[in-house]
Each structure stands twice: as structure tokens, then as C-alpha cells.
Amino acid sequence: AVVSTQSGHYGRGSNNVADEPESEATDIFVFGKWNPGEVQMKDISLTDYVGVKDKYAVYLPHTSGRYSKKRFRKAQCPIVERVICSMMMHGRNNGKKLLTMRILKHAFEIIHLMTGENPLQVLVDAIVNSGPREDSTRIGRAGTARRQAVDVSPMRRVNQAIWLLCTGAREAAFRNVKTIAECLADELVNAAKGSSNSYAIKKEKSTDCDSALIPLL
Numbered sequence: 001a002v003v004s005t006q007s008g009h010y011g012r013g014s015n016n017v018a019d020e021p022e023s024e025a026t027d028i029f030v031f032g033k034w035n036p037g038e039v040q041m042k043d044i045s046l047t048d049y050v051g052v053k054d055k056y057a058v059y060l061p062h063t064s065g066r067y068s069k070k071r072f073r074k075a076q077c078p079i080v081e082r083v084i085c086s087m088m089m090h091g092r093n094n095g096k097k098l099l100t101m102r103i104l105k106h107a108f109e110i111i112h113l114m115t116g117e118n119p120l121q122v123l124v125d126a127i128v129n130s131g132p133r134e135d136s137t138r139i140g141r142a143g144t145a146r147r148q149a150v151d152v153s154p155m156r157r158v159n160q161a162i163w164l165l166c167t168g169a170r171e172a173a174f175r176n177v178k179t180i181a182e183c184l185a186d187e188l189v190n191a192a193k194g195s196s197n198s199y200a201i202k203k204e205k206s207t208d209c210d211s212a213l214i215p216l217l
Contacts, residue, residue: 028057030080030120031105039120043128049075049158050124061104062097075155080104083123086166087184106181107188114189126191130164130200131157132207161200165191168199 029035036053061081067074074082087093087100108119115122132152139148152160169184176183190198196205 028059030058030061031108032059034108034118034120036120038118039124041124041128045154046128046131046158049154050079050127051076052079052120052124060101062101072155075158079123079127079158080120082162083166086162087170087180089166089170103181103184106179107184110182110185111189114185119188122188122192126165126188126198126200127158127161129194130161130191130198130204132160132204133157135207161204164200164203168203171199 036057039052041047041050041052056076056078058078058081061078061084063078063081065077067077077085084097084100084104087103088096093100111117111119111122135150135152136147137150138145140146165187166184169180169187172178172183172187173180178186187198187200191200194201196202
């Protein structure tokens with residue numbers, strides 16, 4: 001029998017995603033391999049800005065969303081896709097999303113071989129460790145400008161962390177026999193451990209130290 005569904009279409013039964021059992025929705029693995037449900041967020045302040053599990057879980061981090069149309073909408077973009085987009089920089093790499101997806105996919109395989117952990121957990125830990133918590137800004141008009149220490153918002157911490165991780169991997173791979181995937185894997189693993197071998201951790205610490213020297217008013 002032909003029955004009408006709530007959406008107004010006609011067909012055999014309902015095709016609503018909401019009607020499917022919840023257990024099926026949790027079985028989405030990134031790249032068909034890595035389970036986002038296992039990821040633990042160590043910094044509660046970044047939970048709303050690092051999309052990994054639940055509605056942010058995707059098989060393929062290529063959602064074609066318009067995340068830059070409105071302020072703060074990029075927080076709804078899956079974090080893996082944000083890293084992929086950040087890797088597409090410096091002119092000659094603009095728009096090569098499938099290439100950067102393949103780079104991150106290979107980097108995840110290398111991370112799993114090196115650490116035995118879920119690469120998504122390593123990525124989230126690297127972002128949590130790499131975002132500076134304190135920074136300095138210019139206060140005053142021209143001629144009387146001075147530096148003022150300020151706290152960094154969670155959104156900017158995530159933005160800065162992604163940019164530093166991708167920049168570190170890009171610079172390490174330039175004129176080097178190591179591939180960009182290997183350099184990105186090294187950068188993420190070192191940043192997740194908090195090692196000073198990571199470009200992002202070195203920059204984050206220098207930012208925090210510089211702002212610590214400036215007195216708060």
C-alpha cells in the first residue's frame with residue numbers, strides 16, 4: 001500500500017533519518033576506519049568548538065558546507081575537515097581538497113603505526129595543547145601604543161592551533177625527503193605529547209611567555 005510520509009512525499013514507508021535507530025548513527029567512522037566515539041576532550045572549554053563526535057561524525061570529511069558565510073559557523077564544521085582546509089594554503093595548493101584529504105588520511109595511518117592510538121584522539125590532543133591561552137594586543141592611539149596582556153577566546157585558540165600545526169608540517173616538508181603526510185604525523189604526535197620538537201608547541205609557549213611579561217591592568 002502507498003502511504004504518505006510526514007515530509008509530504010509518497011512512497012513505501014518512511015524514509016526519515018530520524019526514524020532510524022540511534023545505534024546506527026553512532027557507527028560512523030572517519031575514513032571508514034577511525035571511531036570518533038572514542039575521543040575524549042581534555043579541555044572542557046573547547047568542547048563546543050572541536051567537532052568530532054555525534055552530529056559532527058562523517059565518513060568523508062568533505063561536506064561542501066558554507067561555513068564562512070556567517071560568523072562562528074565554522075565551529076560547526078567537522079574538525080578533521082577544518083584541518084584539511086587549512087592544509088590547502090599558499091596559492092599552488094588552493095582548492096586541492098582531495099589531495100589534502102589523502103595527505104591527512106595517510107598521516108592518520110602513520111600516527112596509528114607510531115602510537116597505536118586513535119589518530120582522532122591524537123589530533124584533538126594536539127589542538128588542545130597548541131592553542132595559546134594568553135596573548136598580547138595593542139592598546140592606545142598612534143604614538144602612545146602599548147601592549148596589553150589578554151585572554152584568548154576558545155574559538156581563536158582552536159583557529160590558532162590548526163594554523164600552527166599545518167604551518168609546522170608544511171615548513172618541515174619543504175625541501176625535505178620526508179613527505180608532507182609524514183611531517184604532519186610527526187607534528188601532530190609531538191604536539192599531542194606537548195613536546196618542544198613541535199613547531200606549534202614552541203610558538204604557543206613563546207606567545208604565552210611574551211604575554212606573561214606584560215602586566216595586566
